[in-house]
Amino acid sequence: MIQEKFVLKKENLHAFLEALSKDMEVFVPCHNENGATTFLPYNGQEIYTAAQTFYSPKQALNKPSEKEFFFGKKSSSVEVERVKQNGGKMIFGIRPCDTHAVKAFDKLYLEYGEVDPFYREKRDSTLLAALVCTEPCSNGFCHSMGTQEPTGHDLLMVEKADSFYIEAASSKGEELIKKHRGLLNITKFQKPELNFECKKKLDTRNLKEILDKGFFSKVWEEEGKRDLNCTSCTQVCPSCYCFLTLDKFILNTENSERFREWDSCHLQRFTKVAGNHIFRKSRESRLRQFVMHKLSYFQKNNDMMLCIGCGRCISVCPVGIDLTEIAAKIRSEFE
Amino acid sequence: MSEKMLTEPCQAKIVKIKDEAPETKTFTIKYVDEALQKALHFTPGKFFMLSIFGYGEIPISISSSPLKTDSVELTIVDVGNATHALHPMKEGDIVGLRGPFGNGFPIQKFRNKDIVFVSGGCGMAPLRPAVKAIVGKRSEYKKLTLFYGCKRSDQMLFKEDLKEWSGVENFNTLFTVDEGTPDWKGEVGVVTKLFGKADLKPENSIAMIVGPPVMIHFAIIELKKIGFKEGQIYASLERLMHCGMGKCAHCNVAGTYVCTDGPVFSGAELAKLPLEEK
Structure with missing residues (x-):
C-alpha cells in the first residue's frame, strides 16, 4: 500500500493527462464543438471541472452508436465477427453520482442473468477517476439517493485551488499512481468531509411501493400532457441504457455490420411490434415508463434504483418536468 | 445453452x-x-x-x-x-x-390435466410446440381441446397438423374465422364464441393462450366466466425484443421483462401487468 498522500498540481494536469493517454483513451470533462459540457477523449483541450457536465459520461462506456458485429458474406457461409473494443479507457473526473450509474450498468450487464460480453469487454478495461463534489449542483439530489460518495472507482480526486488531491481507491489506481509518481507531489492534506446539502430532495422511503400503487394516478396524465417526448432526458441521463440493435450494409448487400444504438422509451416506436401495434401509445404512458424505470422497475432485477440523482433530466427538460416533483405528488396521493 | x-x-x-x-x-x-x-x-x-x-x-x-x-x-x-x-x-x-430465450410453457406441470389451447392467427406458431409435445406424450394428459381463430380460412397455419390432431384420441379441435369465404363451412366470429361449443370442465383444466393482445384479453375474461381460476390460465405475450436477455428494456412491461420473466405468464401474473398502457 502507498502510505503517502499526493496532489496533482494544476500546472501538471496536462502533463498527467498526456502521460495517461499514452496507455489509454482518457475521457475528460470539457466543452464539445457546440459549447455544451460533456466527456470527450483527451486531446489537449481545456478541462472543465467548474460544475456538473451537461451530458453524462455514459458515452465513454456506451456510445450513442457502436459496432458490435461484422458479418461477411461468403459463398456458402456468413463470417460472424465480434468487433474488438478499444482496450484501455479512463473516465477522468467522473462525479460520484455518475459512478453509481456505472454501477447500475455493471449490475445489469454483468450480474443480472446472462453476462453481456460486449459490455464486459468495454468495462473490464475502463478505469474511473472520481472527482468528488464540494458544493451542490443546480438540480442534483444525490444526498437523497445515497450517491454522494463514489463507488467502484480506481482513483479519488478532490479539487483544490491550485491542485487536485489524488488517492488510489483500487489496486489498478495504485499502479497508476506508482507509474506517474513523478508528476505528483506529496501532501499532508486530508480528504475533507463532504458537508453540503443538495437543494433538491427526493423522499425515497417506500418509494417503489408508493409509485407502483400510483401506476394509474392522474399525475401521469397531467404531466404527460406537457411532455414533448423530445428524448432530451434520456440522452443526458447517465443511467439510461435502453438500446436497439440495427444492421447496416457496407456499400452492397454482401457485408454488413450490427450496431447497438441508444434508444428512448419516450419514442412511440419503442414498443412497436409487427403489425404496427404500439403498447405505449400515449405520452403519459411513456413518461411513466421513464420515471418508473428510474425509481421502481430497475430494482426488481438489479437491487438498486436506476436514478442516481444527478438532476440532468430536470436541467434539460424544455417544459420543466421534474421527476422529484412527480414522485412527491404521487407520494402525497398514495402514501 | x-x-x-x-x-x-x-x-x-x-x-x-x-x-x-x-x-x-x-x-x-x-x-x-x-x-x-x-x-x-x-x-x-x-x-x-x-x-x-x-x-x-x-x-x-x-x-x-x-x-x-x-x-x-x-x-x-x-x-x-x-x-x-x-x-x-x-x-x-x-x-x-x-x-x-424465454421461460416457455411449464407443460410438465400440466400432466394429468385437461388441456385447452386457445390460439389466434399466427399465435398458432408459438403454441404448436406445446400441442406437439402434449400429443407426443398423449397418455400423460387428459382431454385436449384446441380453439383456433383466424381472419380468413386461407390464413390458418399447419393445416396438416390440424387435420392430424382432429384424429387424435380425445382431442376436440374447433375453428372459426373472422370473415367467412364461400369455401368455409365452419364457424364465423371471434375465437371466444367457440368456448360454449366445447364441453369444458374447468376443475382439472389448464388453458394456454397465444394470440393478439385483444384476443388474450377476452379469452381470459371468457375462461374465467366458465370457471377457470387465474392459476389455470397461461398466455404468451408479444414484444419486440432487441436482446432477449433482459438488458435492452424494449419488452419491459411495468418492470417485468417479457424476454426473461416470460413470454409465458400465468393468469395471476397477467392480472398484475398493464397489458395495454393507457
Missing part, C-alpha cells in the same frame, strides 16, 4: 421452406455447427433472436416440437424489413440464431 449461443448470432442453414399460408412460410433451420445443434433443447413457447444478416435481428418463436431437436422450425409472416428479406431466401441460405 453456452454463452456463445445466447450472445452471438450463430450460423444456421435453411434446410427446408414450406409455404404455410399467404405471406407465411415455415423455415426449417439447422445450426451449421453440429455441436450447437446437439446442445439445443427447449421447452414449448421459447423464442430465438433470428438474424437476417444486414437486415436485422428479430424475436421469432419456435414452432416445432421440443421432442425433435435435430432441426428447428420457425414460422414467419412477411411483415417487416427482416422478415421481408428472409422470405425470398432459399434452401441452403444462411441466417443467424441466438438463443433460445
Whole structure:
C-alpha cells in the first residue's frame, strides 16, 4: 500500500493527462464543438471541472452508436465477427453520482442473468477517476439517493485551488499512481468531509411501493400532457441504457455490420411490434415508463434504483418536468 | 445453452421452406455447427433472436416440437424489413440464431390435466410446440381441446397438423374465422364464441393462450366466466425484443421483462401487468 498522500498540481494536469493517454483513451470533462459540457477523449483541450457536465459520461462506456458485429458474406457461409473494443479507457473526473450509474450498468450487464460480453469487454478495461463534489449542483439530489460518495472507482480526486488531491481507491489506481509518481507531489492534506446539502430532495422511503400503487394516478396524465417526448432526458441521463440493435450494409448487400444504438422509451416506436401495434401509445404512458424505470422497475432485477440523482433530466427538460416533483405528488396521493 | 449461443448470432442453414399460408412460410433451420445443434433443447413457447444478416435481428418463436431437436422450425409472416428479406431466401441460405430465450410453457406441470389451447392467427406458431409435445406424450394428459381463430380460412397455419390432431384420441379441435369465404363451412366470429361449443370442465383444466393482445384479453375474461381460476390460465405475450436477455428494456412491461420473466405468464401474473398502457 502507498502510505503517502499526493496532489496533482494544476500546472501538471496536462502533463498527467498526456502521460495517461499514452496507455489509454482518457475521457475528460470539457466543452464539445457546440459549447455544451460533456466527456470527450483527451486531446489537449481545456478541462472543465467548474460544475456538473451537461451530458453524462455514459458515452465513454456506451456510445450513442457502436459496432458490435461484422458479418461477411461468403459463398456458402456468413463470417460472424465480434468487433474488438478499444482496450484501455479512463473516465477522468467522473462525479460520484455518475459512478453509481456505472454501477447500475455493471449490475445489469454483468450480474443480472446472462453476462453481456460486449459490455464486459468495454468495462473490464475502463478505469474511473472520481472527482468528488464540494458544493451542490443546480438540480442534483444525490444526498437523497445515497450517491454522494463514489463507488467502484480506481482513483479519488478532490479539487483544490491550485491542485487536485489524488488517492488510489483500487489496486489498478495504485499502479497508476506508482507509474506517474513523478508528476505528483506529496501532501499532508486530508480528504475533507463532504458537508453540503443538495437543494433538491427526493423522499425515497417506500418509494417503489408508493409509485407502483400510483401506476394509474392522474399525475401521469397531467404531466404527460406537457411532455414533448423530445428524448432530451434520456440522452443526458447517465443511467439510461435502453438500446436497439440495427444492421447496416457496407456499400452492397454482401457485408454488413450490427450496431447497438441508444434508444428512448419516450419514442412511440419503442414498443412497436409487427403489425404496427404500439403498447405505449400515449405520452403519459411513456413518461411513466421513464420515471418508473428510474425509481421502481430497475430494482426488481438489479437491487438498486436506476436514478442516481444527478438532476440532468430536470436541467434539460424544455417544459420543466421534474421527476422529484412527480414522485412527491404521487407520494402525497398514495402514501 | 453456452454463452456463445445466447450472445452471438450463430450460423444456421435453411434446410427446408414450406409455404404455410399467404405471406407465411415455415423455415426449417439447422445450426451449421453440429455441436450447437446437439446442445439445443427447449421447452414449448421459447423464442430465438433470428438474424437476417444486414437486415436485422428479430424475436421469432419456435414452432416445432421440443421432442425433435435435430432441426428447428420457425414460422414467419412477411411483415417487416427482416422478415421481408428472409422470405425470398432459399434452401441452403444462411441466417443467424441466438438463443433460445424465454421461460416457455411449464407443460410438465400440466400432466394429468385437461388441456385447452386457445390460439389466434399466427399465435398458432408459438403454441404448436406445446400441442406437439402434449400429443407426443398423449397418455400423460387428459382431454385436449384446441380453439383456433383466424381472419380468413386461407390464413390458418399447419393445416396438416390440424387435420392430424382432429384424429387424435380425445382431442376436440374447433375453428372459426373472422370473415367467412364461400369455401368455409365452419364457424364465423371471434375465437371466444367457440368456448360454449366445447364441453369444458374447468376443475382439472389448464388453458394456454397465444394470440393478439385483444384476443388474450377476452379469452381470459371468457375462461374465467366458465370457471377457470387465474392459476389455470397461461398466455404468451408479444414484444419486440432487441436482446432477449433482459438488458435492452424494449419488452419491459411495468418492470417485468417479457424476454426473461416470460413470454409465458400465468393468469395471476397477467392480472398484475398493464397489458395495454393507457
